[in-house]
Amino acid sequence: MITAMGELSMVLAVLAFEAPYWGQSLLRVLGGIVAVLLPAGTIVYVFLFKMMSFMQSRLGPMEAGPYGSLQLVAEVGKWLQKEDIVPERADARIFKMAPIIVLVSTFLLVAVVPFGPDAWFTNFEAGIFYALAVSSLSVLGILMAGWASANKYSLLGGLRAAGQLIAYELPMVLAVIGVIIQAETMNLQQIVIAQNAGSIFGFDGLGNPYIITQFVGFIVFMIAIQAELTQAPFDMPIAESELVSGYMTEYSGFRFLIFFIGEFATAGVFALIASVLFLGGWGVPFAWFGWTDVDSVDNWMNIVGPVIMLTKMMLVTFLIMWVRFSYPRFREDQLQKFAWKVLIPISLGNIALTSIFKVVM
Amino acid sequence: MAKVPGLVKGLGVTLGTLFETVTKGANTVQYPHEKESPPTRARGVIALHEGNCTSCMLCARSCPDWCIYIEGHKELAPPRREGGKPRQVNKLDRFDIDYALCMYCGICVEVCPFDALFWSPEYEYSEPRIADLLHDKAKLSEWMETVPEAPELEAGAEKKKK
Amino acid sequence: MSITDRVLGDRQRLAYIASQAADSRLNVELETEGMTLNIGPQHPATHGTLRIIARLDGEQVVWAEPSCGYMHRGYEKLAEVRTYPQVTTLVNRIDWLGSFANEVPFILAAEKLMDVEAPARAQHIRTILFELSRIANVSLFLGDLGVQMGAITPVFFAFRDREYVLNLIEGATGGRFHPNFDRIGGLKDDLPKGWIAETKAVMKKLRTFCDQIEELLFGNEIFQSRTRGIGVIPRDIALQYGLSGANLRASGVDWDLRRDHALPMAWNKVDWKVWTHPDGDSFARCWVRLQETREATKIVDQLLDTIPSGPIMAKVPKIIKVPEGEAWVSTENPLGEMGYYVVSRGELGPFRVKIRSASFNNISVTPWVLRGVYVPDIVTILASLYFILGDIDR
Numbered sequence: 001m002i003t004a005m006g007e008l009s010m011v012l013a014v015l016a017f018e019a020p021y022w023g024q025s026l027l028r029v030l031g032g033i034v035a036v037l038l039p040a041g042t043i044v045y046v047f048l049f050k051m052m053s054f055m056q057s058r059l060g061p062m063e064a065g066p067y068g069s070l071q072l073v074a075e076v077g078k079w080l081q082k083e084d085i086v087p088e089r090a091d092a093r094i095f096k097m098a099p100i101i102v103l104v105s106t107f108l109l110v111a112v113v114p115f116g117p118d119a120w121f122t123n124f125e126a127g128i129f130y131a132l133a134v135s136s137l138s139v140l141g142i143l144m145a146g147w148a149s150a151n152k153y154s155l156l157g158g159l160r161a162a163g164q165l166i167a168y169e170l171p172m173v174l175a176v177i178g179v180i181i182q183a184e185t186m187n188l189q190q191i192v193i194a195q196n197a198g199s200i201f202g203f204d205g206l207g208n209p210y211i212i213t214q215f216v217g218f219i220v221f222m223i224a225i226q227a228e229l230t231q232a233p234f235d236m237p238i239a240e241s242e243l244v245s246g247y248m249t250e251y252s253g254f255r256f257l258i259f260f261i262g263e264f265a266t267a268g269v270f271a272l273i274a275s276v277l278f279l280g281g282w283g284v285p286f287a288w289f290g291w292t293d294v295d296s297v298d299n300w301m302n303i304v305g306p307v308i309m310l311t312k313m314m315l316v317t318f319l320i321m322w323v324r325f326s327y328p329r330f331r332e333d334q335l336q337k338f339a340w341k342v343l344i345p346i347s348l349g350n351i352a353l354t355s356i357f358k359v360v361m
Numbered sequence: 362m363a364k365v366p367g368l369v370k371g372l373g374v375t376l377g378t379l380f381e382t383v384t385k386g387a388n389t390v391q392y393p394h395e396k397e398s399p400p401t402r403a404r405g406v407i408a409l410h411e412g413n414c415t416s417c418m419l420c421a422r423s424c425p426d427w428c429i430y431i432e433g434h435k436e437l438a439p440p441r442r443e444g445g446k447p448r449q450v451n452k453l454d455r456f457d458i459d460y461a462l463c464m465y466c467g468i469c470v471e472v473c474p475f476d477a478l479f480w481s482p483e484y485e486y487s488e489p490r491i492a493d494l495l496h497d498k499a500k501l502s503e504w505m506e507t508v509p510e511a512p513e514l515e516a517g518a519e520k521k522k523k
Numbered sequence: 524m525s526i527t528d529r530v531l532g533d534r535q536r537l538a539y540i541a542s543q544a545a546d547s548r549l550n551v552e553l554e555t556e557g558m559t560l561n562i563g564p565q566h567p568a569t570h571g572t573l574r575i576i577a578r579l580d581g582e583q584v585v586w587a588e589p590s591c592g593y594m595h596r597g598y599e600k601l602a603e604v605r606t607y608p609q610v611t612t613l614v615n616r617i618d619w620l621g622s623f624a625n626e627v628p629f630i631l632a633a634e635k636l637m638d639v640e641a642p643a644r645a646q647h648i649r650t651i652l653f654e655l656s657r658i659a660n661v662s663l664f665l666g667d668l669g670v671q672m673g674a675i676t677p678v679f680f681a682f683r684d685r686e687y688v689l690n691l692i693e694g695a696t697g698g699r700f701h702p703n704f705d706r707i708g709g710l711k712d713d714l715p716k717g718w719i720a721e722t723k724a725v726m727k728k729l730r731t732f733c734d735q736i737e738e739l740l741f742g743n744e745i746f747q748s749r750t751r752g753i754g755v756i757p758r759d760i761a762l763q764y765g766l767s768g769a770n771l772r773a774s775g776v777d778w779d780l781r782r783d784h785a786l787p788m789a790w791n792k793v794d795w796k797v798w799t800h801p802d803g804d805s806f807a808r809c810w811v812r813l814q815e816t817r818e819a820t821k822i823v824d825q826l827l828d829t830i831p832s833g834p835i836m837a838k839v840p841k842i843i844k845v846p847e848g849e850a851w852v853s854t855e856n857p858l859g860e861m862g863y864y865v866v867s868r869g870e871l872g873p874f875r876v877k878i879r880s881a882s883f884n885n886i887s888v889t890p891w892v893l894r895g896v897y898v899p900d901i902v903t904i905l906a907s908l909y910f911i912l913g914d915i916d917r
Contacts, residue, residue, distance in 0.1 A: 055375045
C-alpha cells in the first residue's frame with residue numbers, strides 16, 4: 001500500500017498539481033526509494049524470516065513486535081549501532097565505495113520499471129536494454145569489495161563472483177531477447193501493454209503473458225536471476241561454510257547493512273522486472289474491462305497497479321527463495337559449465353524458435 | 362540435467378514442511394513464555410536433606426571437580442534414654458556446592474550412604490555473578506521441595522532393595 | 524630529521540625497492556607464488572577448532588595439512604588422578620554428540636580386568652543406549668552435511684528429530700548430552716516406565732527423517748555432482764591410514780567391530796546388516812552413514828522387543844578397586860573405532876588410560892586426500908570424513 005501511495009502521490013503531482021520540474025523530480029526520487037526499500041523489507045520479513053522458517057519447521061522471529069513483524073526494524077537498529085571497522089591493510093577508499101555501488105545499481109534499475117499506466121519513473125524507449133546494462137554495475141561493486149578487503153577469503157569470494165556474474169549475464173540477456181522479439185519493443189511499458197492487450201490464438205481471456213509462450217525463456221531467466229543475486233544454488237561467492245561470508249566478510253555496521261538490504265532489494269527489483277517481462281506487469285488482461293490500449297485504462301489502475309506488482313513480485317520471490325532454501329550449492333566450475341554449456345545454447349535455441357514463430361505467424 | 366525429478370522432489374519436501382508448520386504448528390517451544398518440563402530423572406540441581414547428613418565427606422571426596430565444601434563439628438547430644446551416655450552427633454556448619462564447577466555427573470548423589478542428596482529437575486537458577494552460583498546449606502535445603510518421586514520402573518526390572 | 528631517521532628511512536626505502544624488484548623478477552619469470560590459506564581454527568566448516576593449512580594455486584589445493592590440538596584437554600593425564608566413576612564422567616565429553624558410546628569401551632575394559640560380566644538386562648540396555656547415541660550423532664551429521672554443501676534446511680530437520688532421541692536419553696539417564704550411566708558391573712538405574720513405548724515411537728519418527736533427508740539431500744542432483752567422485756580413498760589407502768567406521772566401509776572394506784569382536788553386548792542377539800559401498804568417494808561415505816542410521820533404528824526396535832528381565836547390576840563391591848593388569852577394548856562408535864587401553868595397579872583409579880579415538884586417525888588421511896582438489900571440495904571431503912574435535916584432541 002505504501003508503494004501505491006508513493007506512486008499515487010507522484011502521479012498526482014505530475015498530473016493534477018502541475019508541480020514544477022524539480023518538485024516532480026523530488027517526488028520521483030522519493031517514490032523510487034520507497035519502491036526499492038519496500039520490496040526489500042517485505043522480502044526480508046515475509047520470506048526470509050517467516051516463510052522460510054516455516055519451511056524449516058521453526059517459527060522464525062516472534063519477539064520483536066507481534067509475530068516478529070518489527071524484526072527488520074530491530075535488525076536495522078542492531079546493525080547501525082555496531083562499530084564501523086575498516087581493516088588496517090584494506091584500501092580504505094575503495095572499501096568504503098563498494099557497498100554504495102552495489103546499492104546504486106539497484107536504484108538505477110528500478111527507474112525503468114512501470115507500476116501503472118501513468119505511474120512510472122521514466123518511460124524509456126530502450127528500457128530493458130538499460131536495465132540489463134545497469135544490473136551489471138553490481139559486479140564492479142562486488143569485485144571492489146573482495147579485493148579491497150585485504151582478506152584472502154574475501155578475495156576468493158570476489159573473484160568467484162566476478163566469474164559467475166559475468167557468465168550468467170549472457171543467459172539473462174538471451175532469455176530476454178525472446179520477449180523482446182515477441183513484444184517488438186524494448187520499452188517495458190509497451191511490453192506490459194502487449195501482454196495484457198494481446199491474445200493467445202484468439203483467446204484473450206488471459207491476455208498474452210509471456211510466461212506461457214516464452215516458458216523456456218522464463219526458466220532460463222529465473223536461473224540467471226538466481227545466479228545474479230548470488231543465491232543458492234549459485235552462492236559460491238558467499239559460500240558461508242567455506243568463505244565465512246565471501247566478499248562481505250570484512251564489512252560491519254552500516255556498510256554490511258547496505259550489502260544486506262542491497263541483496264534483497266536487488267532480489268525484489270529483479271522480481272519486479274521478471275513480472276513485467278513474463279507475468280504481465282501491473283496489469284490484468286485488458287479484455288476483462290474492455291480496454292484497448294494504455295490510454296483507455298482507468299485511472300484507478302494507478303493505485304491498483306502497484307499492488308498487483310507487489311503481489312507478482314512476491315510470487316516470483318517465493319520461487320527464488322524456495323529454491324534457495326532447498327538446494328545445496330554448485331561448485332564454481334560446475335556453475336560455469338552449466339552457464340556456458342547448457343543455458344546459453346538453450347536460450348539461443350529459444351531465440352531461434354521465437355523468431356521463426358514470429359515470422360511465420 | 363537428465364533426471365529432473367530429484368530436484369523437484371526436494372522442493373516438494375520443503376513445501377510439505379511449510380504447509381505442515383503452517384497448519385500444525387512448529388516444534389518450537391517459545392521459552393520463556395512456554396516452558397518444557399524435563400523428565401523426572403533430569404539432573405537439574407542437587408538438593409540437600411540436612412537431617413540425614415553426617416558429614417562423612419564421601420561426596421566431597423568423590424566429586425571429580427572437588428566442588429563440594431563441607432565443614433562440620435561434633436557435638437554432644439542428650440542421651441536417647443535416661444541414664445545413658447551423651448552421644449556424639451555431627452553438626453553441619455557448612456555445606457556448599459559450587460555450581461560454577463559442578464559437572465552434573467551425579468557421583469555425589471550416588472555415593473551418599475545416608476540418602477542426604479537428591480536430584481531435582483530445576484534448571485532456572487542462573488545468576489548474573491559467578492560468585493552467586495555457590496549454593497549454601499540453606500539454599501540447597503530449599504531445593505528439596507522440588508525433588509520429584511522416583512519414577513516407576515519398566516516391566517522386568519528388579520525391585521531395588523534400598 | 525635526525526641522522527637515524529634519515530638512515531633508517533633510506534634503508535627501508537631500499538628494502539622496499541628491492542622487494543618490488545624481486546616481485547617483478549618473479550612476474551617476469553611467470554612464476555607467481557601460490558596463496559597459503561588458513562582454514563583456521565575459527566571457521567564454519569571445521570567442526571570445532573581444527574586448522575587446515577592449505578597452499579593454493581588459484582582454487583586448487585597443492586598441499587594441505589591439518590593442525591589439531593586447539594582443543595586438547597588432557598584426558599589421559601586427568602584420568603591418572605581420578606577414580607573409575609570419575610573417569611567415566613570425564614570420558615562422556617570426548618565425543619560429545621554420541622556420548623554414551625564413549626563410556627562403554629572404558630567400562631568394558633575395567634570389567635575385563637575385574638573379570639565381571641554385566642547381567643543380560645544390563646548388556647541389552649547398554650546396547651540400546653549405544654545405538655541411540657549412534658543415531659543422535661549421525662543424524663546431526665546428515666544435517667550438517669547439508670550446511671557444508673550449502674543446503675540450509677536439512678540441519679533444522681536434524682536438530683528437530685534429534686531432540687526426541689535426546690529426550691529419551693534424558694528420561695533414562697538424567698542427562699541429555701552427558702548421560703554418565705554406565706557403571707562397572709552394569710548400569711546405574713533401570714528404565715523408567717513407558718520408556719520402551721516412547722522409544723518405539725521415536726524410532727518411527729527417525730525413519731521418516733532419514734527418508735526426508737534422502738529425498739531432500741541425497742536425491743538432489745546438485746548434491747550428487749558435488750560428492751560423487753570427490754575425495755576417493757581407495758581400499759588399501761584407507762587401511763594404511765587407519766580409517767575406521769563408515770569411512771572404511773565406504774571404501775569397500777567389510778569391517779564392523781559390532782559383528783567381528785566378541786563383546787559382552789547384545790549385538791549378536793539381533794538381526795542386522797553391515798552396509799558397505801565400493802566407491803570410496805564422499806557420496807559413499809555419506810550414503811553409508813545414512814543407511815547405518817536406518818539400521819540402528821531397526822536394531823533398537825528389535826532390542827526393545829527382547830529385553831530380558833533381571834537385575835541391572837552385577838554383584839560388585841561398593842568401593843571398586845580394579846585388580847592389577849592391562850586390558851584393551853575397542854567398540855564400533857558412531858565416529859569409528861574407539862578403544863581404551865587401561866593399565867591398572869590395583870588402586871581406586873586407573874594407573875594409565877590410553878584413548879584411541881576414531882577421528883584422530885580419520886583426519887590423518889587429509890594430506891593425502893586433499894591434494895589437487897578445489898577449495899569447495901575441501902569442505903565436502905572434511906564433511907564426509909566426519910570428525911568431532913573433542914574426539915581428535917581429547
